[in-house]
Amino acid sequence: MFTGVIKPIKKFIDKKVNEMGAQYTAFGIFGVLNYPIFYFIWTNVSQQTYTNLFLRLIATLLCFALVLHKLWPRALASYLPLYWYVTLCYCLPFFFTYMLLKNKFGYLWFANTVVILFCLMLLVDWLSFIILQIIGVILAIVFYGITSPIFIPHDANIDYKGMAITYVVSIVVGIVFAHNREILEKTKLMTMSMLGKVVAHELRTPLATINVSSENINNFLPSLIETYKIARKTQLAQSSVKEISPQQLSSLGKAIAIIQNETAAAFLFIDMLLVNIKALHYEVKTDVFSISQCISDALGRYPFKLNQSELIHFNRANDYKILGNKLVIEHVLFNLLRNALYYVAAAGKGKIYIWLEQGDNYNRLYFKDTGAGIAKNILPRIFDQFFSKTRHGAGIGLNFCKVTMESLGGKIKCESLESEYTQFMLSFPKLTET
DSSP states (O other): OHHHHHHHHHHHHHHHHHHHHOHHHHHHHHHHHHHHHHHIIIIIOOOSSOOOOOHHHHHHHHHHHHHHTGGHHHHHTTHHHHHHHHHHHHHIIIIHHHHHHHHTTTTHHHHHHHHHHHHHHHHOOHHHHHHHHHHHHHHHHHHHHSOOOOOOOOOOOOOHHHHHHHHHHHHHHHHHHHHHHHHHEEEEEEEEHHHHHHHHHHHHHHHHHHHHHHHHHHHHHHHHHHHHHHHHOOOOOOOTTTOOOOHHHHHHHHHHHHHHHHHHHHHHHHHHHHHHTTTTTOOOOEEEHHHHHHHHHHHHHOOOOTTTGGGGEEEOSOEEEEEEEEHHHHHHHHHHHHHHHHHHHTTTTTOOOEEEEEOOOOEEEEEEOOOSOOOOGGGGGGTTTTTTOOOTTOOOOHHHHHHHHHHHTTEEEEEEEEEEEEEEEEEEEEEOOO
């Protein structure tokens, strides 16, 4: 029964967090600093009627767990959005409403409570705002009723009616602004979705034409190549016909397969980009394959400019297998390659190093360039959607890498020292032997 109740709630929260995002780390840091510091202030600098160290410690611990959310075990990580909502409900409407009641509607705590309304508005959508606010206030009133004598407002110096009106108006304003913000976000996403679909359609049409044409050529090309060989061998071909070397004939025979593989990869990449902007629900086929072979294939497919391939140093030792989609992982590598080559060119120096390591729970792929590096103030944002500092970047490449790795149950991290290096570490779940 308990699971039956939690499941739809979790589904609702997961959907809302997916749509609006969640500032786990930022809010966690705020809470870890805010609740202990203000306990010290209220007890030593500006004494209040009531404060409670135990309640503040609970809030601090809840927020501390948010700061460490990236270290959560996989089994618990799926409950992070639910934990986020519980933490918000306790730390904001519950805590501040309870403290407002215990401090007998003091103006300072009333001001804090109103400010918290708008903080909550900035963190969640309008419907979640209403639900969390109602639950938090009701729980605070119930807890107050259990732990304290019922307080009946009677101080003539306090305008309780004015407070009530201000509080209600603040909630209404908060709902309106949160709702408008959600509409703007949805409008932005819908615009991107429509644009993505139009672009995808325009790209798919010529790609489909290329694919069909390559299939038609492939039906007759082997016969034409064999006919040419026979003609040259029997000297039927005239001297005016340009000779094709055996190497060129071999390349010609492989060209159609290469074209078909590239168009298939392009179709998949278009779908993955649409998934990234939530314009398409797409299930990617997964398989078990060698990461070393995947890297080699990606390096073979990447359209390097003159002498760029000489910058790559790939150590194939410590190979391991991963579960995923090979083409998708190759596109992750393409994004890392493109960025690395950009920063090496920007610095006018550097190499690119790729190596593998095996671990107990995760196997890792390291991708390092010794180019320009990434500025310290930019580094925390590189995986954010639509954030880019490169000249032609759209801010979807590294976000695509992050989404892909997380979909595999893995993770991607980056460390960098400006003017020295940038290193990405991709962690893949270790496969159990069967």
